[in-house]
Amino acid sequence: MEAKYTANLPQVAYSAQQVQQYEEQAAKNSGTSLSNLMLRAGESLFSLFENDLVSAQHILLLAGKGNNAGDAYVLARLLYQTGRAVTVYSLCDTTLLTGDALQAYQAAYQAKVDIVTKRPCLDSYHVIVDGVFGTGFRGELPEQIQKLFSECEKVPANKLSIDIPSGVNGTTSVVAKGAFKADITMTFIALKQGLLTGKAKAHCGQLVYTSLGVADAFEQLAQPSATYMDHESLFSRLPSRSVDCYKNICGHVLVVGGNKGMAGAIRLAAEAALRAGAGLVSVATHPDNVACVLQGRYELMVHGIEDVQQLSVLMSKADVMVIGPGLGQDEWAQALFSQSTQFAKQVVCDADGLNLLAQTKKRYCCAVLTPHMGEAKRLLGVKSGVDEANRFELAAHLAKAYDANIVLKGPGTLIADESRININRSGCAAMASAGMGDILSGIIGALIAQGMKPFAAANLAVYIHGLAAQIAAKEGEKGLLASDLFMHIRRLLG
Ligand SMILES: NC(=O)C1=CN([C@@H]2O[C@H](COP(=O)(O)OP(=O)(O)OC[C@H]3O[C@@H](n4cnc5c(N)ncnc54)[C@H](OP(=O)(O)O)[C@@H]3O)[C@@H](O)[C@H]2O)[C@@H](O)CC1
Numbered sequence: 001m002e003a004k005y006t007a008n009l010p011q012v013a014y015s016a017q018q019v020q021q022y023e024e025q026a027a028k029n030s031g032t033s034l035s036n037l038m039l040r041a042g043e044s045l046f047s048l049f050e051n052d053l054v055s056a057q058h059i060l061l062l063a064g065k066g067n068n069a070g071d072a073y074v075l076a077r078l079l080y081q082t083g084r085a086v087t088v089y090s091l092c093d094t095t096l097l098t099g100d101a102l103q104a105y106q107a108a109y110q111a112k113v114d115i116v117t118k119r120p121c122l123d124s125y126h127v128i129v130d131g132v133f134g135t136g137f138r139g140e141l142p143e144q145i146q147k148l149f150s151e152c153e154k155v156p157a158n159k160l161s162i163d164i165p166s167g168v169n170g171t172t173s174v175v176a177k178g179a180f181k182a183d184i185t186m187t188f189i190a191l192k193q194g195l196l197t198g199k200a201k202a203h204c205g206q207l208v209y210t211s212l213g214v215a216d217a218f219e220q221l222a223q224p225s226a227t228y229m230d231h232e233s234l235f236s237r238l239p240s241r242s243v244d245c246y247k248n249i250c251g252h253v254l255v256v257g258g259n260k261g262m263a264g265a266i267r268l269a270a271e272a273a274l275r276a277g278a279g280l281v282s283v284a285t286h287p288d289n290v291a292c293v294l295q296g297r298y299e300l301m302v303h304g305i306e307d308v309q310q311l312s313v314l315m316s317k318a319d320v321m322v323i324g325p326g327l328g329q330d331e332w333a334q335a336l337f338s339q340s341t342q343f344a345k346q347v348v349c350d351a352d353g354l355n356l357l358a359q360t361k362k363r364y365c366c367a368v369l370t371p372h373m374g375e376a377k378r379l380l381g382v383k384s385g386v387d388e389a390n391r392f393e394l395a396a397h398l399a400k401a402y403d404a405n406i407v408l409k410g411p412g413t414l415i416a417d418e419s420r421i422n423i424n425r426s427g428c429a430a431m432a433s434a435g436m437g438d439i440l441s442g443i444i445g446a447l448i449a450q451g452m453k454p455f456a457a458a459n460l461a462v463y464i465h466g467l468a469a470q471i472a473a474k475e476g477e478k479g480l481l482a483s484d485l486f487m488h489i490r491r492l493l494g
């Protein structure tokens with residue numbers, strides 16, 4: 001049977017609310033109905049069993065009371081009719097079912113699918129299918145359902161989520177306590193932004209997509225809430241080097257940081273800027289660190305900074321400043337930070353640069369800020385009214401408040417400016433290693449110095465960084481060193 005889904009995900013994403021709002025109209029405009037979409041959803045799920053889960057013969061489906069359960073009942077019937085052993089465990093009294101879900105239930109019941117309301121033993125199933133909640137999920141998971149999902153995690157069955165893992169919010173990416181953890185999630189109609197970032201990404205497992213035949217009509221009705229740019233569109237913005245270019249026209253990056261005992265961070269950022277193609281890289285660091293930053297990387301111009309006038313001189317020569325790696329927060333750091341706010345060109349601010357920015361309420365004239373969630377919350381301050389768990393709100397709010405591009409790190413890094421958000425595709429668990437952030441800020445600085453616009457540079461840098469980590473981590477994610485990325489960054493940039 002031909003696969004009715006794809007792992008090649010679209011380049012635009014929407015909120016789960018938009019899908020709910022426009023799915024009916026999109027179905028009508030495509031000459032079909034919602035009940036037909038439910039049949040198509042069930043068929044697409046069934047084709048996954050015919051293609052990727054062929055050996056699965058014993059299947060348990062968990063069903064709620066909404067249309068997500070409707071999809072599960074359609075799938076259950078199709079699986080049963082092809083001779084598989086199928087049980088649907090309904091988590092609600094089936095008399096509560098209405099509309100399309102009720103019809104799908106009745107069809108399954110009439111086809112003699114085993115439908116139970118008492119919890120079966122989970123041990124013997126090859127696949128457990130989650131059809132409990134989809135786009136209609138709100139708030140917290142009832143405790144009993146949390147317990148059930150936790151039991152599911154303990155058994156070896158493959159876990160498949162229908163549309164959205166139950167307990168994940170497809171708009172905000174917020175994951176409710178005890179949410180279902182899938183190995184595969186098949187999502188329908190449009191890519192939901194909430195599945196692509198933060199903890200939600202881990203709950204989805206591999207994400208596959210099917211349009212149910214209404215994507216064109218849907219895209220006519222709804223504006224994407226985020227982009228999800230692929231390799232080609234990101235790399236298409238990278239300026240190429242002409243044969244007659246020379247180091248002085250490939251951008252001069254000044255990297256500021258590396259307080260006592262933190263030479264490694266500034267060295268990684270500086271080397272990353274070189275590896276990402278900056279023509280010249282100057283380093284402003286603590287005088288104690290000059291020799292060790294320079295050691296083995298003689299292409300760097302390393303300066304020990306004793307007073308801020310020295311920094312001013314370096315600032316006057318640079319095209320882009322990267323500040324923060326290993327900077328610290330002591331008097332030396334505060335003086336450098338304060339001076340750095342006079343820089344009238346592009347700044348990339350990371351690590352303690354962000355903490356000083358949050359404390360001092362100073363602003364850069366144009367900046368890319370690269371916080372992780374903790375730094376983002378500090379930048380936000382108290383009483384902001386923003387839902388701190390909602391990565392999209394957090395990134396959008398920071399972009400406005402700091403008039404900056406925001407790179408909100410973490411799985412599915414968000415890159416935001418005042419008018420748009422892109423969700424990064426690359427990345428792996430190895431990204432949680434020391435020094436990874438320092439390297440990222442160096443790459444962003446180098447790409448801007450070579451003439452890329454900050455938003456495009458931040459997007460490409462995050463992508464390259466994640467991809468380099470993925471390639472480098474092929475032999476195991478633990479124990480990977482941040483500096484292992486350098487060779488891959490070089491190759492990726494061609
Ligand atoms: N429309 C169609 O025909 C098509 C729809 N499709 C499929 O339908 C899905 C959307 O269906 P849906 O809108 O019915 O919502 P769904 O996610 O099943 O659950 C809603 C139910 O959950 C309940 N509930 C919510 N939160 C809760 C909580 N915290 N704790 C407890 N209960 C909670 C809520 O109860 P309520 O609060 O309203 O009483 C309500 O009963 C979509 O993801 C896709 O899979 C596709 O097949 C295409 C065609």
Ligand SMILES: [K+]
Pocket residue numbers: 068130131132133134161162163164165166
């Ligand atoms: K689900």
